[in-house]
Amino acid sequence: MSDLSNTPTAITCLTQGEVILYPTEAVYGLGCDPDNQQAVEALLAIKQRPVEKGLILIADNYGQLLKYVDDAKIPMDKRADIFSSWPAAITWVMPASKNTPKWLTGQFDTIAVRVTNHPTVKRLCQEFGKPLVSTSANLTGQETVISIDQAKAQFTEQVGFYVDEALGGNTQPSTIKDAMTGKIFRG
Template identity: 55%
Template sequence: MENFAQVITALQQGEVIAYPTEAVFGVGCDPDNEQAVMKLLDIKQRPIEKGLILIAADYDQLLPYIDDSQLSPAQRQQIQATWPGPVTWVMPTKANVPPYLTGQFSTIAVRVTDHPLVQRLCREFGKPITSTSANLSGQEPGRTAAEVELQLGHCLPAILQGDTGGRDNPSEIRDAITGNVFRQG
């Protein structure tokens, strides 16, 4: 049975949650809450320099974070053609996006998901959430709520119950400016 209310409350309270994505479970939090992001990095044992992905219900939710004025119409069209879907794009950021999200980069990785539960989660939360695989760095990502519970359950107040989108590989990651593929999907 889904537990949306519990998950939304946890996000609003600055907690880190887990949720199913297109291929694996992700862990996420409010991208505008630095303490929550630091908690997420600590849980994952992930270096801040790597930066994080933001996952959203629609393109408009990403506009406070990305500077799409740096993209040509052709680049924008290429991005829009893959969304909603399992492609993450690395885009220029707005000047006010904090380094705890971008890491060592002047860009940010963003995705408009096609996973119905995550779309609903972002809509009800009212903005994107951070998205990184639900595992300790170097471990296999969880593909079920039970696997996430085993690996990270002791640090997460809420795991959104549901199934992944059934894809084998995590999202492809591409550069919005050059079109280069950073990670094959």
Template identity: 50%
Template sequence: MSESTKFHSVQDAFYAGGLIAYPTEAVFGLGCDPDNSDALSRLLALKQRPASKGLILVAADYSQLLPYIDDKRIPQERRFEIFSKWPGPITWLLPKSERVSDLLCGDSDLIAVRIPDFAPVRELCRALTKPIVSTSANVSGMPPAITAADVIQQLGRGVDWLVDVPVGGNASPSKIFNAMTGEQLR
């Protein structure tokens, strides 16, 4: 993990509303505390991304996602497919809980969530004891950051903590499916 002049640890940065850049399976992600609306607003402004598009949450396991999901609305017949794809590079759109900010899910009543099989992301979520927002670490419309140097070049001082570990070997970002219908969106 990178040293920071403002924070002593990734946990300090995260819980103070900082933006964290970290490696995912294919690209660097940019994240923050999903319960901190100031951090969410700052992340969207740094990326120049409209809030209406929504963001993804990554987690170490399903239990970390439960506060953000309306689990009882997931049809029983869809559960096997959802859980059989995790951990892995599949992002599911699931019914959001009432506590979820519109900054996190955009105009949708679904929230995008993933349990990756990439150990550094799961370890980060375990260290933070909760999910982290996951969007590509780049300005919207620019190529996603593949290295820590790319993150610094595009986002510079907007990032409060950089987890300087190589990305995984996946050639493309996660696939996104609507868990309620099975439709692939990306």
């Protein structure tokens, strides 16, 4: 029997402030602990993405997102649209909690959040006990990587762990909608 105690896992890497690569509904994503500023800054550096743009959080359930969302500001008449759309590849831009760090919201007073139905991401969020930062695995403005081999060639040692599991089968990244107005930012 081999000793796997020193074998890194995605959860170990997340806990240690590293960036991981994992499958989402349509594309591979780069993710990290949303509460670890150094991890988020490392992810932004890998992606060459300015902090001002803000980031998406992906979760197993809405309860994992409550720390980051100002739930009281979401009108009752909007809740049915939001909660009936999940779990799915629909990201909602919601009012951010006053305690949500600017390294997540960027220049905005909102936070983009998604409750996923992808089994791998659900498992990662359950095991980690909170949401992950989720952004497409590419350099800003370039095509998203389409395989683990391509990801390893592009990101090499910058990524602490590569979760080599299947994509969710969607052909487009998640739809992004404004929770307050219903406006579609990405369809």
